[in-house]
Amino acid sequence: MTSGTVALILCCGSFASFAQIGRNQAPLSTRIVHYDIEATYDTTSHTLDATEILTYKNLTGEPLSTFPFHLYLNGFQRNSTFTRESHRDFPEEEWKPSYEGAIEIRKFEVIGQGNLTSRLQFVSPDDHNPNDRTVVQVQLPRAIAPGESVEFRIQFHDKFPEVVARTGYKGTFTMGAQWFPKIGVWWHGAWNCHQFHETTEFFADFGVFDVKLTLPENQIVGATGLQISSTNNPNGTKTLRFHAEDVHDFAWTADPRYKVFEDTFIGTAGSVHIRTLMQPENAEQGSRYNVIARRAMELFDRWYGPYPYQQLTIVDPATFRAGGMEYPTLITADTEWFMPKSLLLPEIVVAHEFGHQYWYAMVATNEFEEPWLDEGINTYTEIKVMNAFYGADRSLVNGKRVTWGDAEEQHFSYERNPNFDPIARYAYQFASERSYGEITYGKTGCALLTLEGLIGEETLQRALRAWFQRYRFTHPNGTDFLKTVEEVSGRDLEWYFKQAIYGTEVLDYEVSSSESWPSKWYDAESPTLSYHSEVVVHRKGDFVFPVEIEIKFDDGSHVREHFDGRDRWVRFSYDEKAKLVSAEVDPEHKVWLDVDFFNNSRLETGSGNARRKLTNYWMMLWQFAAQVWGWLA
Amino acid sequence: MAGMMVSRSLVVDGGRRLLKARRHIMVLYIANLLLGWFATFGLSSRIGPVTGLSLNSERLVRGFDLGTFLELVNKPEVALYSQVPLGLAFSGMFVIFQLFLTGGIITQYLAAEHIDRSRFYAACGESFWRMVRVALIFVVITALVAGAFYAFRAALDVAVERSGHARTAFSLKSAVLLIEALALLWIRMWFDVAQTDIVASDARRVRSGVAYSFKSVRSAVGLYASYVLIGILMLLGTAFAVFLWWTAAPPSHVIISFLILQSILAFLIALRWWQRAVAADWYPRNLPVRAAIQSAFLKPLPPESAVPEVPLSQ
Numbered sequence: 001m002t003s004g005t006v007a008l009i010l011c012c013g014s015f016a017s018f019a020q021i022g023r024n025q026a027p028l029s030t031r032i033v034h035y036d037i038e039a040t041y042d043t044t045s046h047t048l049d050a051t052e053i054l055t056y057k058n059l060t061g062e063p064l065s066t067f068p069f070h071l072y073l074n075g076f077q078r079n080s081t082f083t084r085e086s087h088r089d090f091p092e093e094e095w096k097p098s099y100e101g102a103i104e105i106r107k108f109e110v111i112g113q114g115n116l117t118s119r120l121q122f123v124s125p126d127d128h129n130p131n132d133r134t135v136v137q138v139q140l141p142r143a144i145a146p147g148e149s150v151e152f153r154i155q156f157h158d159k160f161p162e163v164v165a166r167t168g169y170k171g172t173f174t175m176g177a178q179w180f181p182k183i184g185v186w187w188h189g190a191w192n193c194h195q196f197h198e199t200t201e202f203f204a205d206f207g208v209f210d211v212k213l214t215l216p217e218n219q220i221v222g223a224t225g226l227q228i229s230s231t232n233n234p235n236g237t238k239t240l241r242f243h244a245e246d247v248h249d250f251a252w253t254a255d256p257r258y259k260v261f262e263d264t265f266i267g268t269a270g271s272v273h274i275r276t277l278m279q280p281e282n283a284e285q286g287s288r289y290n291v292i293a294r295r296a297m298e299l300f301d302r303w304y305g306p307y308p309y310q311q312l313t314i315v316d317p318a319t320f321r322a323g324g325m326e327y328p329t330l331i332t333a334d335t336e337w338f339m340p341k342s343l344l345l346p347e348i349v350v351a352h353e354f355g356h357q358y359w360y361a362m363v364a365t366n367e368f369e370e371p372w373l374d375e376g377i378n379t380y381t382e383i384k385v386m387n388a389f390y391g392a393d394r395s396l397v398n399g400k401r402v403t404w405g406d407a408e409e410q411h412f413s414y415e416r417n418p419n420f421d422p423i424a425r426y427a428y429q430f431a432s433e434r435s436y437g438e439i440t441y442g443k444t445g446c447a448l449l450t451l452e453g454l455i456g457e458e459t460l461q462r463a464l465r466a467w468f469q470r471y472r473f474t475h476p477n478g479t480d481f482l483k484t485v486e487e488v489s490g491r492d493l494e495w496y497f498k499q500a501i502y503g504t505e506v507l508d509y510e511v512s513s514s515e516s517w518p519s520k521w522y523d524a525e526s527p528t529l530s531y532h533s534e535v536v537v538h539r540k541g542d543f544v545f546p547v548e549i550e551i552k553f554d555d556g557s558h559v560r561e562h563f564d565g566r567d568r569w570v571r572f573s574y575d576e577k578a579k580l581v582s583a584e585v586d587p588e589h590k591v592w593l594d595v596d597f598f599n600n601s602r603l604e605t606g607s608g609n610a611r612r613k614l615t616n617y618w619m620m621l622w623q624f625a626a627q628v629w630g631w632l633a
Numbered sequence: 634m635a636g637m638m639v640s641r642s643l644v645v646d647g648g649r650r651l652l653k654a655r656r657h658i659m660v661l662y663i664a665n666l667l668l669g670w671f672a673t674f675g676l677s678s679r680i681g682p683v684t685g686l687s688l689n690s691e692r693l694v695r696g697f698d699l700g701t702f703l704e705l706v707n708k709p710e711v712a713l714y715s716q717v718p719l720g721l722a723f724s725g726m727f728v729i730f731q732l733f734l735t736g737g738i739i740t741q742y743l744a745a746e747h748i749d750r751s752r753f754y755a756a757c758g759e760s761f762w763r764m765v766r767v768a769l770i771f772v773v774i775t776a777l778v779a780g781a782f783y784a785f786r787a788a789l790d791v792a793v794e795r796s797g798h799a800r801t802a803f804s805l806k807s808a809v810l811l812i813e814a815l816a817l818l819w820i821r822m823w824f825d826v827a828q829t830d831i832v833a834s835d836a837r838r839v840r841s842g843v844a845y846s847f848k849s850v851r852s853a854v855g856l857y858a859s860y861v862l863i864g865i866l867m868l869l870g871t872a873f874a875v876f877l878w879w880t881a882a883p884p885s886h887v888i889i890s891f892l893i894l895q896s897i898l899a900f901l902i903a904l905r906w907w908q909r910a911v912a913a914d915w916y917p918r919n920l921p922v923r924a925a926i927q928s929a930f931l932k933p934l935p936p937e938s939a940v941p942e943v944p945l946s947q
Contacts, residue, residue: 336799401884402696412700584688597701609690615673619672622672622673629728633732
């Protein structure tokens with residue numbers, strides 16, 4: 001019996017012993033990894049020392065001798081790829097010494113193959129940056145056969161940065177994310193282990209996490225999975241033990257100032273404990289988080305399927321830089337103590353991050369290579385949740401005089417920069433962080449809303465349900481998603497996906513002219529009994545998309561026309577007793593990819609109401625400015 | 634306000650002086666309105682063609698859809714930011730116009746009777762460059778004080794950011810802002826007195842007038858309390874009118890909205906000039922020596938025939 005086999009048995013034993021803790025008797029995922037980590041966190045120096053025992057089961061079907069690991073915390077160094085890209089996009093951001101973070105592997109052993117620390121080698125597969133240390137790989141002396149398991153014993157030391165992005169400390173608050181050496185994913189016949197980039201997120205295999213975290217007794221802690229024990233130590237620290245199954249990452253947070261709110265959601269898979277950790281300043285807003293979390297859970301449960309975990313932890317971080325982030329069974333939200341109720345940003349963040357429990361945590365797509373599959377689909381479902389509860393026109397700003405819908409906000413984000421990058425692009429290959437955000441979130445959200453208009457809301461909901469049910473706890477790709485939509489809708493949508501997902505064509509239709517004139521215009525003395533009317537619809541962009549046109553007449557009648565968009569323009573002519581009142585492309589407002597909603601319609605009689613209203617405000621603004629400067633005189 | 638003695642007569646008598654100059658204040662408001670209107674010409678001509686024939690603009694008329702507004706103003710053919718220079722230019726014109734009228738209005742404040750048009754404009758013309766110089770000194774001093782407060786607030790930001798106590802930090806920063814506002818109000822009061830002094834004493838040496846005023850207002854508690862009181866009235870009145878506009882004006886009724894917003898602006902101008910009127914009222918009571926010169930200044934101008942003619946040929 002080899003030591004590797006012993007490790008496998010021990011590993012299987014630990015799987016079995018914890019099965020009772022999870023809700024599900026049978027594993028939900030193919031558990032490729034088992035992380036057993038014992039860590040001690042020093043809240044003063046913001047450092048962590050840990051030993052990680054990682055058991056990796058080789059299910060690749062071929063022998064493996066090279067293993068890559070992510071060391072994300074090394075991204076927070078001056079010459080890393082992450083920092084270089086961040087500086088490119090935000091040159092005004094200063095670098096502070098406290099932003100320096102690091103993860104150092106102090107000892108790397110492979111059970112049965114000895115201490116291989118000296119064999120560790122940093123690699124930079126994406127940009128060949130020799131200063132980037134976010135991926136390390138090791139070549140084993142002996143390959144791991146298919147079906148065999150390998151056990152890595154890694155001693156590592158973390159130095160958390162002051163939070164720059166997602167992870168680190170701020171005051172007494174700590175967010176422990178991407179904090180341990182995490183193995184890459186064998187995917188499509190090769191290791192997939194990208195460097196840490198400004199715009200990329202994460203990708204990892206499912207498995208089990210057993211984490212023992214030792215830290216001062218006064219710390220209030222939240223983490224992925226369930227806390228199964230807490231032991232006070234003689235030196236004023238405590239050791240918390242967490243267990244999580246069928247997840248692909250483990251994050252934790254600690255702060256002695258947290259106010260804890262508890263809630264419960266009863267779903268089709270049973271009850272879910274919602275544990276909300278609030279900054280004391282924001283404590284009054286804890287109920288806002290919980291209300292939208294329950295609502296989102298209810299809709300996701302009904303629309304796509306059950307949330308199978310027993311707990312959801314919502315973290316209110318001490319800084320927005322750690323906010324709006326997803327980890328398995330734990331999300332970070334974002335708010336301010338003065339956030340008005342009519343501004344639904346906290347609700348949107350929670351609805352979005354909870355959505356990631358489906359589109360990231362369970363349907364675990366590759367966030368490096370196809371970020372639209374998690375962020376884009378999740379933006380769409382976030383819009384659906386927000387619209388369901390607050391109404392489409394006021395799901396972001398729900399004010400008495402001012403309103404703004406979540407979908408409109410995504411449209412505004414996308415229409416400013418619609419053709420720089422296609423949706424289907426590696427996250428780190430976008431022109432900029434801005435383009436990444438506008439396209440991955442905004443354009444994908446609009447593309448799915450447009451798809452909804454094309455195949456129907458209920459059909460797209462069924463497609464998303466099938467996508468979830470079929471691919472949860474796996475690593476599907478974009479083609480899988482598009483095939484699922486085609487299969488469920490029963491339609492060939494390649495023409496649409498080719499333009500919307502893979503292309504950069506801009507969709508823009510306009511009513512370029514519309515007018516009526518007397519049919520006998522040449523006979524001035526003849527009474528006008530009928531009118532000849534013409535409407536010309538023009539496809540301004542290169543995106544070909546079928547649209548409806550509604551034409552209204554002054555006797556109250558209206559007609560619906562269809563334009564397949566293949567030609568550049570189309571003319572509709574009418575001889576009626578009534579004159580034209582208006583012509584409108586996409587009257588039901590289904591085509592969210594259209595970059596300009598203003599040119600979609602044309603009224604025969606113009607109205608100056610909007611102009612007068614806006615110029616009134618503009619005038620008031622400058623009068624006031626003049627008075628303010630007049631105060632200096 | 635506790636401990637501060639508000640001189641009722643200062644505020645009330647200042648109000649009387651304000652009423653005496655109401656025509657000129659009205660002119661100032663009309664200038665503010667007209668210049669504001671001119672500042673809209675560019676935007677109006679750009680927005681009109683986009684919104685005039687589009688059904689989408691209804692989203693701006695019935696209520697105010699922020700997304701529609703942002704999409705509109707970001708359209709290249711509208712480009713709201715391109716209209717900012719025009720707005721700045723017309724705002725600047727208002728400032729110059731106000732500087733021009735300041736001498737005349739202060740003269741009216743100081744006079745016992747209504748002054749005629751020619752005297753008013755003569756006072757405007759005579760004081761204009763002095764008012765410009767006073768304004769420049771005021772801007773420099775205000776910038777220094779505001780800069781010092783800014784640096785203090787920045788340091789405070791760093792400290793409170795580390796602490797993570799957002800609400801306490803907000804209270805602290807609000808308190809600092811309040812102190813800053815009160816300090817700037819005091820400087821404004823000082824320069825209002827300086828402007829009054831320069832007009833009243835016909836002083837040509839602006840810097841000495843400013844220095845003299847500084848010495849004079851150092852212990853002018855009653856005057857400062859009056860300024861603070863009128864400042865509070867400004868805030869309360871504006872808050873009430875904005876509340877009225879927010880809650881009562883139907884979003885689609887531009888006229889009602891226009892009237893409420895304009896009444897706020899007229900109110901702000903009136904109260905600002907009330908403060909100056911209070912300074913003008915305080916001035917002769919507290920600075921009698923220099924004020925004596927003012928009575929000479931207000932003697933009738935010599936008839937035009939008394940001005941010696943200089944032959945053009947020379």
